[in-house]
Amino acid sequence: IPDPRQREALIKQEASMQTGGQVVLTDAEQRLDDLLVKMKQEEMAKADFPPSMHFFKARDLIRSSPIFSLLQKMPKGGALHLHDLAIVDVEWLVKNVTYRPHCYMCLTDDRSIRFVFSSQQPKPLLHCSTWMLLEDLRAKMANVTDLDNSIRGNLTLFTDQDPEVAYPSQDVVWKIFEQKFQALWGLVTYVPVFKDYFYQGLSEFYVDNVMYLELRVLLPELYELDGCSYDKAYTLKTYQDVTKQFRANHPDFFGMKVIFTVHRQVNASVMTGVVEEAMKLQKDFPDFMAGFDLVGREDSGKPLWYFRDALSLPADRGVPMPFFFHAGETNLQGTEVDENLLDALLLNTSRIGHGFALPRHPLAKDMSRRRGVALEVCPISNQVMNMVKDLRNHPAAALMSEDHPMVISSDDPGIFGASGLSYDFYIAFVGFGGIRSHVGSLKQLAINSIRYSALSQKQQEEALALWQTKWNKFVSENAF
Numbered sequence: 078i079p080d081p082r083q084r085e086a087l088i089k090q091e092a093s094m095q096t097g098g099q100v101v102l103t104d105a106e107q108r109l110d111d112l113l114v115k116m117k118q119e120e121m122a123k124a125d126f127p128p129s130m131h132f133f134k135a136r137d138l139i140r141s142s143p144i145f146s147l148l149q150k151m152p153k154g155g156a157l158h159l160h161d162l163a164i165v166d167v168e169w170l171v172k173n174v175t176y177r178p179h180c181y182m183c184l185t186d187d188r189s190i191r192f193v194f195s196s197q198q199p200k201p202l203l204h205c206s207t208w209m210l211l212e213d214l215r216a217k218m219a220n221v222t223d224l225d226n227s228i229r230g231n232l233t234l235f236t237d238q239d240p241e242v243a244y245p246s247q248d249v250v251w252k253i254f255e256q257k258f259q260a261l262w263g264l265v266t267y268v269p270v271f272k273d274y275f276y277q278g279l280s281e282f283y284v285d286n287v288m289y290l291e292l293r294v295l296l297p298e299l300y301e302l303d304g305c306s307y308d309k310a311y312t313l314k315t316y317q318d319v320t321k322q323f324r325a326n327h328p329d330f331f332g333m334k335v336i337f338t339v340h341r342q343v344n345a346s347v348m349t350g351v352v353e354e355a356m357k358l359q360k361d362f363p364d365f366m367a368g369f370d371l372v373g374r375e376d377s378g379k380p381l382w383y384f385r386d387a388l389s390l391p392a393d394r395g396v397p398m399p400f401f402f403h404a405g406e407t408n409l410q411g412t413e414v415d416e417n418l419l420d421a422l423l424l425n426t427s428r429i430g431h432g433f434a435l436p437r438h439p440l441a442k443d444m445s446r447r448r449g450v451a452l453e454v455c456p457i458s459n460q461v462m463n464m465v466k467d468l469r470n471h472p473a474a475a476l477m478s479e480d481h482p483m484v485i486s487s488d489d490p491g492i493f494g495a496s497g498l499s500y501d502f503y504i505a506f507v508g509f510g511g512i513r514s515h516v517g518s519l520k521q522l523a524i525n526s527i528r529y530s531a532l533s534q535k536q537q538e539e540a541l542a543l544w545q546t547k548w549n550k551f552v553s554e555n556a557f
């Protein structure tokens with residue numbers, strides 16, 4: 078029989094190697110942890126254990142979980158991986174935005190919808206029905222609920238149907254996913270809506286106890302009722318102004334930075350132009366813009382290596398341009414796009430978006446660990462996009478158990494039927510960690526979100542101090 082004391086020591090040693098394993102808990106934190114362990118045991122004993130189910134079926138169960146309520150109250154630090162048009166609950170868009178005057182809608186040939194706000198009948202779109210004024214449409218209807226439901230259905234992937242039937246493959250779900258963004262595009266890029274939309278987005282994260290955001294933005298051109306529109310710098314400035322306004326109203330919100338992005342469908346010469354534009358914006362908004370990234374499905378876009386000339390421009394010219402590349406959001410092991418992880422590191426990325434494939438790349442894994450290049454793990458996104466079924470088997474579960482640099486984020490909460498950051502924190506805490514993850518893990522994930530952020534050293538110290546005050550309050554209010 079192996080020596081029980083030696084065994085005990087090994088178990089302890091192993092626990093200390095996981096994310097947060099080194100965090101020394103105060104008495105109050107220890108009491109909170111005792112409480113959480115009990116809650117988690119009850120949760121894991123349930124027949125329907127939410128992390129093992131599809132999020133669309135698990136959402137209501139998660140909402141009624143006492144652990145989830147606690148995680149909502151927990152100060153979570155920053156959310157570092159989010160996309161511009163998908164940070165707001167679609168219910169708000171349907172009930173608030175589509176009921177505003179001058180809102181037109183049309184139906185595309187493939188039964189998706191488009192919106193535009195206009196002071197007069199808008200010019201017809203190719204492959205689209207004629208534009209209908211929503212106000213007129215609703216006035217003609219006895220019951221507007223069906224219309225509202227169908228609009229909602231066009232703006233989010235969330236559904237009461239069986240998700241495996243509605244979205245049977247990655248190809249199907251990505252196609253529908255991109256259609257939602259196109260529908261959202263015209264709806265939120267009307268200047269007054271855009272300001273309210275973004276303010277609402279900040280509010281949703283704020284009430285979820287997130288104090289800082291890094292938002293990946295395509296910087297769509299914003300437009301007015303008469304059809305005139307502005308340039309990308311105007312959009313960036315609008316983000317900055319609304320953030321200032323939000324901070325004035327909520328002094329304990331730390332703020333936000335943007336990562337300028339472009340869709341990876343573009344060709345090399347377009348990319349060169351976009352990188353030039355990125356360098357100009359970075360120069361004009363040095364503190365507000367954090368850097369640059371490529372978005373869209375990796376499997377159907379060009380690999381990073383294809384863009385090597387354009388992406389090397391800033392370094393060649395000695396212009397600072399931090400990268401925050403999506404990489405390894407793929408199951409296609411060994412293909413050209415699967416090399417994005419190594420290429421992102423070769424191009425000196427500051428963090429890795431997703432990094433889902435990282436455990437299958439021992440060298441990239443080692444490099445990211447040694448350089449402190451954190452993964453931005455978005456569990457619910459990966460499940461909804463059909464990369465992993467049971468979230469207990471998410472690759473980041475193993476990475477969390479070996480303290481790989483990582484942060485948790487929610488990617489596109491509006492489109493996934495989530496909101497804020499707590500649903501993904503729940504998955505990481507309960508699903509990745511099992512009974513093992515504890516208050517120290519939560520604490521470290523929150524601290525990571527500040528330490529691995531694009532904030533300057535000085536800003537990080539300020540943010541950490543603010544977070545610590547919030548954390549102490551949270552612990553003393555919830556540890557019995």
Ligand SMILES: O=c1[nH]cnc2c1ncn2[C@@H]1O[C@H](CO)[C@@H](O)[C@H]1O
Nearest residue numbers: 160161162258295372373374488489
């Ligand atoms: O998880 C993701 N991986 C890659 N691209 C994404 C993801 N979520 C959203 N987008 C991309 O962001 C754009 C809007 O800013 C969307 O069009 C989509 O292509």
